[in-house]
Amino acid sequence: MTDTFSLPPGAAEPHLPVAARALARLRTVPALAPRYAGVSGTVGTLDELAALPPLLKDDLNVALAHLEPRAGTGATWLFQSGGSTGAPKVGYAPTGFYMAGVHAHWQPLDRDDTFVNAWGAGRMWGAHFLAAALADLAGCRVIALGSVTREEYGDWLGFLADRRVTAIGGTPSVLRLWFAHARSAGLELPALRKVLWLGEAWQPQLAEDIAAVAPQARRWGMFGSTETWVVATNTPDCPADTFHPLPEHLVHVGPDGALDFTTLNPEMLNPVLRYRTGDAGELTTCPCGRPGRAMRVLGRRDSVVQVRGLGLHVDELVARAEREPGVSRAQVVITENGGRATGVDVLVLTGRGVAVDTDRLRAELFSATFTLSTAFQHDPENLRVRAVDELVSNDRTGKTAGFVVRAADQEAS
Numbered sequence: 001m002t003d004t005f006s007l008p009p010g011a012a013e014p015h016l017p018v019a020a021r022a023l024a025r026l027r028t029v030p031a032l033a034p035r036y037a038g039v040s041g042t043v044g045t046l047d048e049l050a051a052l053p054p055l056l057k058d059d060l061n062v063a064l065a066h067l068e069p070r071a072g073t074g075a076t077w078l079f080q081s082g083g084s085t086g087a088p089k090v091g092y093a094p095t096g097f098y099m100a101g102v103h104a105h106w107q108p109l110d111r112d113d114t115f116v117n118a119w120g121a122g123r124m125w126g127a128h129f130l131a132a133a134l135a136d137l138a139g140c141r142v143i144a145l146g147s148v149t150r151e152e153y154g155d156w157l158g159f160l161a162d163r164r165v166t167a168i169g170g171t172p173s174v175l176r177l178w179f180a181h182a183r184s185a186g187l188e189l190p191a192l193r194k195v196l197w198l199g200e201a202w203q204p205q206l207a208e209d210i211a212a213v214a215p216q217a218r219r220w221g222m223f224g225s226t227e228t229w230v231v232a233t234n235t236p237d238c239p240a241d242t243f244h245p246l247p248e249h250l251v252h253v254g255p256d257g258a259l260d261f262t263t264l265n266p267e268m269l270n271p272v273l274r275y276r277t278g279d280a281g282e283l284t285t286c287p288c289g290r291p292g293r294a295m296r297v298l299g300r301r302d303s304v305v306q307v308r309g310l311g312l313h314v315d316e317l318v319a320r321a322e323r324e325p326g327v328s329r330a331q332v333v334i335t336e337n338g339g340r341a342t343g344v345d346v347l348v349l350t351g352r353g354v355a356v357d358t359d360r361l362r363a364e365l366f367s368a369t370f371t372l373s374t375a376f377q378h379d380p381e382n383l384r385v386r387a388v389d390e391l392v393s394n395d396r397t398g399k400t401a402g403f404v405v406r407a408a409d410q411e412a413s
């Protein structure tokens, strides 16, 4: 069974009493009791852990509403996840956001850095605050920028260049805006060495803009969720989709390739016990040479959406559209009316002054995608490909999901 778990390097036996305690807490939740009724009350071994039912987002939300956790000391923070592709969920964390355990194993920042924290602050999104906690531990200078509007990028970039900033962190979607603005304005950040990211998959197109704006800068990634907090990290020597799990977390890969996470940190307020984030992945050896098992993230399992009763592989559609010359990013917007898809829009973000033949791309996507050609057989005009200046983003987190579902009355012109 250990072959499906990431064990901390050097640890023969993980510290499972924390998992047992999480199980005991989950068993007190009336709505979840039937699910745990048939399982042993102890979690002494990895085999027993793997035999537990996985915990889904909705389950954890139900559990937290019942448990209402409180930190042993200091404040209890409430954060919210979801919103792009699902209903919002609440998660809890103590002050510090477990970042001491992250910092003990991963130090992208040091005392000499001037770090721009560009994760949005407020609106119950946790990334800005955990990055601030990491900066506290590193003892660096911090510029707490948060999110800025489109018109402000130019002025702020000038300020950041003057301050000789050495590090910036944000979601890849937001980082793309920063670097694309800098590049198109001919601005450089020559002192920048580090780009921290968290919240979405890395976007390969970012590397091109970073190379033009800050040739010395390298990416440092964190992987996690509002429920698990940071579970794994990587360095510039690791592939962007490969992360090293921290010793305070166990990563498990199910037979269907779904990843689940179990915390070994006794301070963790959320009962993270075989918690599924919706990501698929595999355990692997990282080419960076660090010992122990790394986790390769293979995208989201919930990227197949139902369109008129057929499964549409959104990731494949987005990837095909992004292979089109001139397209820097693509997004699928599904419009629904009373639960039925009335239309699918493929939005393509194009570079400045670049023309993309959307009619040809539309014809190709239509004929090459079984779900689309079948679902829209009688109303093909409801599959559209549109060139846009901006994709649909979550205002709260700055994340740009691969697909967005909206109600027919929200349809933009």
Ligand SMILES: [Zn+2]
Binding pocket: 234, 235, 237, 238, 239, 242, 244, 286, 287, 288, 289, 290, 294
């Ligand atoms: Zn590595």
